[in-house]
Amino acid sequence: MKARQNILVKNPVAVMTGRRGEHARAGGVDLRVADGRIVEMAPGLVPRDGERVIDASRCVVYPGWINTHHHLSQNLLKAVPEGMNEDLQGWLASVPYPRLARFTPELVRTAARLGMAELLLSGATTCADHHYLYHAGGDTSSGDALFEVADEFGMRFVLCRGGALESASSHPGFSRTALQPETLDAMLSDVERLKARYHQSVPDAMRRVVFAPTTPTFSLPPALLAEVSRAARAMGLRLHSHLSETDNYVRFCRERYNCLPVEFVAEHEWLGPDVWFAHLVHLEPSEIRLLAQTGTGIAHCPVSNSRLGSGIAPVPQMAAAGVPVSLGVDGVASNESGSMTGEVHTAWLIHRAAQGASATLAEEAIHWGTAGGAQVLGLGEVGTLAVGQAADLVLYDLGHPRFFGFHDPAIAPVVAGEPVTVRYSLVGGRVVVDDGVIPGLDLERLRAEAFAGVTRLMAQQSD
Numbered sequence: 001m002k003a004r005q006n007i008l009v010k011n012p013v014a015v016m017t018g019r020r021g022e023h024a025r026a027g028g029v030d031l032r033v034a035d036g037r038i039v040e041m042a043p044g045l046v047p048r049d050g051e052r053v054i055d056a057s058r059c060v061v062y063p064g065w066i067n068t069h070h071h072l073s074q075n076l077l078k079a080v081p082e083g084m085n086e087d088l089q090g091w092l093a094s095v096p097y098p099r100l101a102r103f104t105p106e107l108v109r110t111a112a113r114l115g116m117a118e119l120l121l122s123g124a125t126t127c128a129d130h131h132y133l134y135h136a137g138g139d140t141s142s143g144d145a146l147f148e149v150a151d152e153f154g155m156r157f158v159l160c161r162g163g164a165l166e167s168a169s170s171h172p173g174f175s176r177t178a179l180q181p182e183t184l185d186a187m188l189s190d191v192e193r194l195k196a197r198y199h200q201s202v203p204d205a206m207r208r209v210v211f212a213p214t215t216p217t218f219s220l221p222p223a224l225l226a227e228v229s230r231a232a233r234a235m236g237l238r239l240h241s242h243l244s245e246t247d248n249y250v251r252f253c254r255e256r257y258n259c260l261p262v263e264f265v266a267e268h269e270w271l272g273p274d275v276w277f278a279h280l281v282h283l284e285p286s287e288i289r290l291l292a293q294t295g296t297g298i299a300h301c302p303v304s305n306s307r308l309g310s311g312i313a314p315v316p317q318m319a320a321a322g323v324p325v326s327l328g329v330d331g332v333a334s335n336e337s338g339s340m341t342g343e344v345h346t347a348w349l350i351h352r353a354a355q356g357a358s359a360t361l362a363e364e365a366i367h368w369g370t371a372g373g374a375q376v377l378g379l380g381e382v383g384t385l386a387v388g389q390a391a392d393l394v395l396y397d398l399g400h401p402r403f404f405g406f407h408d409p410a411i412a413p414v415v416a417g418e419p420v421t422v423r424y425s426l427v428g429g430r431v432v433v434d435d436g437v438i439p440g441l442d443l444e445r446l447r448a449e450a451f452a453g454v455t456r457l458m459a460q461q462s463d
């Protein structure tokens with residue numbers, strides 16, 4: 001882990017706080033960081049002895065993005081030809097699941113390095129990874145590998161420990177492999193092991209574990225759903241999963257259980273402020289009310305939903321109803337990019353295309369990507385820029401012609417989208433991007449590792 005630095009960020013062009021409405025902008029302030037926290041935000045701060053001064057006169061400052069739904073292992077499965085034009089079910093069956101057992105912890109490590117490098121250089125500082133490469137008799141150490149790579153990069157990391165349980169034969173991906181799902185005892189004992197080794201419950205945790213069977217409707221029998229949620233709550237862990245990603249998903253739930261997916265999970269104790277679901281694309285108004293009443297959150301993944309033709313989640317309606325909204329890039333095998341700036345840009349645009357020009361404000365999209373993420377992950381001391389908060393902040397350099405001419409440069413990284421240049425990024429006062437580069441990252445070596453990994457997965461595929 002890198003050392004903390006005491007830092008003075010001087011003269012930024014603008015500061016976005018991650019908060020909503022009139023609190024979205026901090027005005028012309030400098031920021032002082034000491035012992036991992038923001039200790040002052042005020043104009044004209046004077047450097048102190050031993051403090052590193054960062055000239056931010058070409059930069060805007062944001063809280064680091066909080067990515068609440070990723071599958072880092074998919075960084076070695078971008079643009080797999082047989083899945084490029086498939087919907088979710090066809091894509092699951094042709095891209096990730098046939099290769100599930102072929103991912104060694106070493107390949108997961110390489111994929112995670114690619115993903116974390118891309119996240120950091122897009123302005124993300126926290127990643128929640130939904131890792132589901134588990135099966136009966138398989139090596140479970142890939143979860144540990146993810147924590148180790150997060151340590152290398154200095155990212156805040158939440159492992160959402162996924163997987164499927166006995167009788168998961170209806171899962172559209174799993175059922176087409178020769179693999180057997182885990183038993184509940186095996187999954188529980190690994191979650192307990194991970195919790196004991198890594199989990200921190202404090203609101204500025206660097207490491208968290210979440211209980212996250214891959215999907216409630218397909219990955220485990222209904223009888224075990226409440227057992228899993230009770231076990232997670234007894235351990236003080238949050239719950240995460242996929243829900244209502246496609247219209248097929250809703251149809252399956254109606255036909256099999258005679259109810260809507262959100263009603264189904266409600267019956268099995270899977271709603272609450274300690275639960276968030278990825279996607280939630282197809283929702284009835286009654287389901288939005290149920291999510292809002294229970295404080296259940298969403299990881300909105302607009303790029304993956306577009307790429308797989310799944311639809312557009314009714315996120316402005318959810319936000320208006322009071323559902324906690326966050327953003328996730330989803331796996332890059334159904335996105336082809338793991339950039340949070342790209343995701344926030346798309347979240348800003350897509351609802352305007354569908355619902356009109358005032359459907360999503362830039363400030364609201366920034367809130368979803370920062371404070372919204374902190375809320376669903378229960379990390380109350382990150383996601384906003386304020387005195388006392390952990391120093392997770394990003395400086396975007398506007399010194400490129402594409403950022404010249406802005407009347408409101410504060411929102412430029414979101415409304416102009418990519419490419420952006422992250423000049424500096426801090427996680428808990430540790431510099432994780434320094435003058436545009438990730439310290440210690442050997443890009444040529446990473447490129448060679450990625451090439452070797454892809455070659456290995458392709459060769460095995462054709463065996």
Ligand SMILES: [Zn+2]
Binds near residue numbers: 070071130242330
């Ligand atoms: Zn996903």
